[in-house]
Amino acid sequence: MLCKQFGKGNAMSPYPQPLKHLIRAAAFCLCALILAGTCRAEPLTVGFLASGGGLGDQSYNDMTWLGLAKAREKFGIRLFFSEAKENDVSRQAALDRLLASGATVVVCNGAGFLPVVKQVATERPEIYFIINDHLVTGYDNIVSTTFANHEGAFLAGVLAGSMTRSQRIGFIGGVHMCAIDSFRLGFTEGVGYANPKAKVISRFIAEAGNYGGFSNPNAGYAIASALYEQDADIIFAVAGLSGNGIIQAARTHKRYVIGVDADQDHMARGLILTSMVKRLDRASLMEVKKILDHRFQPGESTYNLANGGVTLSTMRYTREIIPEAVHEQLKRVESKIVAGELTVTRCREVTP
Template structure:
């Protein structure tokens, strides 16, 4: 009996001392950096929660003014870190490259799936599902039968938002016109960091009869939401709950719980439970969702809200079929 208790004690002691000294976590933000009140800030909240619980040192790397992170930046950070967590599709190739250089270090990338690399874990959101709901809501609420979509860069992750938004609007209100614009082409991530241009594009779409615009553009979205406020129209926020940025003019926000994903991924590593490959977050389990709409709920009928809830349940039950490649 004493031997068994002794063995258990040793195992517990080893688990508690898995890190001989406080680990170092390197955090690489998306192109617009912290303070965007969206993509980056949402994930940062989860990282800070993990830091408070596990007491690791945090080093933050924000991309240069060009919105890019260089290989040198990345390897310098990896030299100093035990774990590296990165945001955004822009870091997909660099993550795979640097993970090969540092096989003994753990990498977490949030937004894109990376498979079959032993030291990379990825958190992927079924943004198509949440965007489908946002599009359905816009289809039910629009009075002009014209809505808009403005994306930061023309990359697959943002195009999935666009597709879900279009399909949701068509499901709710067939024939709805969707105006679509991107600030920058694939490979150029500066479109996530240009509120002035976002404002101009939004005002142009509102001038072309759109009364609701879905912004998937990071910090640029703040300019789009300001355009909604000034024009008396609606915007739809993204990633975090942005409803309070223009109370009454943000119809809803399509929330991606990157805070939960970042926290859970870091918690597993700190407890020695690292698992490579992608983990998916969707409507089931509230990995993605619409906001509470507390500033606009009085403008949306109970009938519409019931329809949105029915659609949500149908997606979860797979009664509305969504192919895997629509959110990858």
Template sequence: MTWEVSVVKHLKFLLVVVLILLMVSFVGARKYRVALIIAQGGLGDRSYNDSGFAGLTKAAYDFGVKVKAIESKDVVAQGEKLLRDAAKAGFDLVITLEYTHFEPLARVAKDFPKTKFAILNIKVDAPNVTSVIFKEHEGSFLVGALAALVTRDTSIPGINPQKKIGVIGGTKSLGIDKFLVGYEEGAHYIDPEVEVLKAYSFSFGDPAKGYELAKAMFEQGADVVYQVAGGTGIGIIKAAKDAGKYAIGVDSDQDYLAPGHVLCSMLKRVDIAVYDLIKRLVEGKLKGGEVIYYGLKEGGIDISPMTYTRHIIPKEYIEKIKELKEKIIKGEIVVTDITQQSK
């Protein structure tokens, strides 16, 4: 009888162990669901939205999460509905790339305390919202400095005797002016006499308008135009190519869009930010109520390798940009962040 009791006890113990292992396996195999709300300009902008989508799909592949990209013809006006519908659908994490969603997000997050949310480019104070802030002013300073170096050098193909550059923003807002102010500051750090033309397209998905605005700047004597207008920037880059001038890309490496006519691109690694948010979710490390910063120091902001133009730009100019980058990282140069000044 003692032997039989012993066997039964062992079998019960083994059964408990198996059940525990099965439970652990089940928990470990949980399939997280993540929604990404695409910003103005939509997918196919070859810039901001496409970069975020790349981070989403990479995370889906690496971590086995189920993902969904959500687009809208009027992502600004429908902001609250998009956020609320995603939360109701049971997504574990809802990320919005749309800057203007900060007000509706604050309301929706309060109504869905168990859902995790994240927003890029602005801070939202809520216990279940993670805010991601990029230091675009730092990267814009670098490309502005490079543009100033180039516009002074008539030995570079396409450069005229005027010291003039331009920048086109997608809308008049602090989030976009953050780029413009950094760009102008970088240019004037190199040469205070460089003239910086400014314009707004008031659209992130209108390449035709971008083309016309950039064309006008080139006709006024600008050698380089920085595009900060998402999909509208595709037209700005085309205008640079047609005029035999230079554009500066934004967010993604857009140098390939017009080889030899995109001087460089200011890289804003939205893909890294989206990927990191999902990684934190899966690892149980995504804390709401915090702000995550990405700048030159963190590797979230940078300048493209200039694959198609570095051979025509004097080496000392490229070395100068590297020097400025290090000075910003070390705090020796502090670039103005207009979004902080307004507070």
């Protein structure tokens, strides 16, 4: 009724003409706010909280930033970036910088930021948190994107099992933790599905709790070189920035490697069989859009093979060296996973 009353322009109005126009304008904005929920004084301010080598890793962090940059382009959000070292003091300082910049949405990757994020989420319920790749429950202002890493890794394993000649395949994880074990389990099962004779040799750069394993390319290079010298002919690198060292080892030894998170195929053309792409860009964009559309849902938001959340790269530099029968098998296996006809083991950890 308020909108109609002020919209009629009643000739008997007691207000002076200029004042009447101001009142009409105010009422119009109020109606738009109530009905559409889009009357926003300032653009949404989003902060990206990064560790594990920060931007430039051509992997985990860069994929997230790509999605946030797309959100800035499409929706006009304000976007800030803050990098932290691998300790809680640095992480808290990085988060404080984002909040001081006016961020009302904070995006971070993985479990390393959880102690500081959970504290601030409790103290500042008006701040939204998007935690990529680690499930947190029990907070009204935290959404966790989870990725079916095991499904994408299974496909990578099918490819590796089909292409190995030595029957020895390596897996290198950045940190020995549940999120990385999902890759390892899916990959190992995929190798066995395609080639029961092949053996997967697993190594980890760091043990659980030491997230520096994701930002140590020298260690990645050393471990990968040792595996290649032990006759592994393919290595799946799931190690963030450390994976760059693994890819360098593939170039040195002229052996195959499989990338992760982003499409890394260009980093060693013809030697990266494929990359298991985790669409952190898509997830970050979609979760920010939900906030803009007032559709924020705390808890878990799942990205998998069925909705394009994980996928293999297009193999643009290796497609011709992979037999067509293998490409066809990959399509069949993907269809079976999406249809629920093939179940892949995953490691699932929930943080209350």
